[in-house]
Amino acid sequence: MYLLRPCCAHTLDMSGPSSPEQQRANRILSEPLRRSLKRPHPCSLSEYLNNTNRLSHRHSSSSMGVRGLLHPTAAQHRPTQPRQTKPRRAHSSNIDLWDSPSGLHLAHAAELLMRAGALTLTPTPRDQAGVEGEEMEGGSGAEGDGTGCVADFLPLLGCSWFPLNPGLFALMAGGGGFLTSGGGSMGIAGIGEGVEVLRGESSSPGGGGGAGRRKRKRCGECVPCRRTGNCEECSACRNRKTGHQICKYRKCEQLKKKAATGFEMVFPSGAAFPWLQ
């Protein structure tokens, strides 16, 4: 079922099976995968793709497609009361743009961004033809008044001439208030909760905590993750009470790496956000 991947296997001690430690490691390797690790990882690519596929079936009629992508899973939003031992981010319900009864927050934010020049709408020829001759602001139909803003804006998220611009989300992710434009920076809070998913699980020491402090999870697929049972002899096992660390033979390869500082998109051109150039 599982394939040994060289990228993970190369980190093992390949000095030879003769040493007792290596024999133990091999024994652990041969043990079955723990049941908890057989579950699809909630943040895994496959799970993400599954969700995306599911959402794509029903995205046509509502904002649920985008909304589902931007919201953490229900499992990540535990219903129990958070232990507020440290300052945490405000509860999403206070500032949830997508749950806004009218959806005006997002529309308003987009409008303000457009005014500030941070957001540009780039119509495709097809859409351009479709809207040609119509006024973009306060035009005919539903977009005339404030409440029509939603009807206008949300479909745009799914259509071709309002691309979900990661650059926009990058701006949003750094915001402190609903929309701030002081000191040359601009951001929108509230979407940050969803952007966190897009940015990946990251931890940035000294990076302000909050979203970045969320714990990463073991990948469940690398060789150490597939091991069951602790060696009981490594430093982590010996100091389990005080060390609070997993057996070093079971430490996920991904978690051994330094957490990324953020979600980075690299395009063939090498530019992070070519549309911002």
Next chain:
DNA sequence: AGGAACGTAACG
């Protein structure tokens, strides 16, 4: 740099 200790998130 690596390990130990600790805080605490996540989960059962």
Next chain:
DNA sequence: CGTTACGTTCCT
């Protein structure tokens, strides 16, 4: 509430 284990800090 107990357990597990990730993230951070401190120490060597």
